[in-house]
Amino acid sequence: MDDLPPFETHRVENQPPPFEPRDLWADDVVLREAVAREGGDAFAERLADYGALAGDELYRLGFDANRDRPRLRTHDRTGQRIDTVEFHPAYHRLMEAAKTHGVAGLSWHEPASGAHVARAALSYLHHQAEAGTGCPLTMTHAAVPVLQREPALHEWAAKAAAPHYDPRDVPIADKPGITLGMGMTEKQGGSDVRANATTATPRDDGMYALVGHKWFFSAPMCDGFLVLAQARAGLTCFLMPRRLDGGGKNAFRLMRLKDKLGDWANASSEVEFTGAHAWRVGGEGRGVATIIEMVMLTRLDCMLGSAAEMRMALAQALHHARHRMTFGKRLVDHALMHNVLADLALESEAATALSLRVARAVDAAASDASEAAFARIATAVGKYWICKRAPVFVNEAQECLGGAGYVEESILPRLHRQAPLNSIWEGSGNIQCLDVLRALAREPGTVQAVVRELASAAGMDLTYDVFVERLQADLPFAQEAGARMIVERLALALQAAVLFRAGSPAASLFARSRLGGEHGLAFGTLPADADVAPLLARALPA
Structure with missing residues (x-):
């Protein structure tokens, strides 16, 4: 103890060094073998790049994004309803890295053989660094093929697949890339989505007006949302934009953010639709x-x-x-x-x-x-x-x-x-x-x-x-x-x-x-x- 500095009580020893930085791709023999075996090896160089990024910068940012949780601001300083969610900058950097590297869109914007396998591996690498951002990323990825089948929604599909992230709350015409969320479950139904009570009424312009609620409405700052509502022929799927084409706010309200056990970096909310405009996706009654x-x-x-x-x-x-x-x-x-x-x-x-x-x-x-x-x-x-x-x-x-x-x-x-x-x-x-x-x-x-x-x-x-x-x-x-x-x-x-x-x-x-x-x-x-x-x-x- 004689060689200790004054006022020090003990030596700090027998402690593991910091885990990071680590190369999550190079470290993972099982993942590399699986990607090669299942046909995604053509994307190995891209996966290697993302594995190094995920095990260093993104790993560190994950702590910040979870420590400073999203905040709901329903009104601005003048009392105007804005329904916005503020995130720590680390969240946006994580989303930017994931979107630009193809976590949400590689399968669609580079549809070569093995692209789904490589996209899966990208998601696997990203999730290790920060899991909460995985929610909007996977919903964006999953919505693309459905939107591609709707001629009126091709711009939405293309920008969802695009390797660009733009967090601004503006119409999608002003953005190079977008993200998509989903709203399926309601208070009375949960997994039984056929019990949904939200109504969809046709409008003269070909869109529908949604009135009702969603009990879980994930990633509420996305540019658009796939939601289920009851139309004349039964449960139907709709794409509801956050911003209308002219720039105005769509008619829905974020009631509160969920106080969740985990998934802290991402926001999940409860929402009410008060005549929100939405496009039908698929046939009426074909929502499920x-x-x-x-x-x-x-x-x-x-x-x-x-x-x-x-x-x-x-x-x-x-x-x-x-x-x-x-x-x-x-x-x-x-x-x-x-x-x-x-x-x-x-x-x-x-x-x-x-x-x-x-x-x-x-x-x-x-x-x-x-x-x-x-x-x-x-x-x-x-x-x-x-x-x-x-x-x-x-x-x-x-x-x-x-x-x-x-x-x-x-x-x-x-x-x-x-x-x-x-x-x-x-x-x-x-x-x-x-x-x-x-x-x-x-x-x-x-x-x-x-x-x-x-x-x-x-x-x-x-x-x-x-x-x-x-x-x-x-x-x-x-x-x-x-x-x-x-x-x-x-x-x-x-x-x-x-x-x-x-x-x-x-x-x-x-x-x-x-x-x-x-x-x-x-x-x-x-x-x-x-x-x-x-x-x-x-x-x-x-």
């Missing part, structure tokens, strides 16, 4: 059918977001454990911690692999009916399971850091708050499971697509083969009360199939633990004789 295509894309991003949260939590846990000394050796070298970290790495790899496989199916859906059918069912399966796994995964990673993982200087508390969102957003777990049952019963192509996918890994592992045989025997008898169990088994089998086909060193251990029953109910319960060193070595460069 119109929305379904967008929902498949946003559900894919829920999978990607949860997989990204797992990845960042795993990276944080490994980084800490490799630098922290406990009881005479590095934390990572303790056998039980070794098991926990390897188990997390196994779960993370499976989540990422399946998410990118679904992205390839989306990429090929327009030209391949079997891939379209696979995307249809695997999106719901993956959305259910991967999003369910994220909260418990993040909590386990927090525990690897101990108390340091519970304080805000770490990103883990933010991930912990964020993790439950994707399992709720775009249809909760029960909705996903019912959707899977509906597809299996009514769309024979989805059954064939699943069987074909599972057969692609047949003969590679006995445990896998036995599991799949029993699963396929049970599929025709799936009932609502057992829907969660059948979807969970489907998810595990699909994850295993991807890992085996990829030749992943994680595949056999995944089958042994997840399919063969050699695993407990908590992470860190892999078989004691499992060789997990290769799994950890590939999880994060030392």
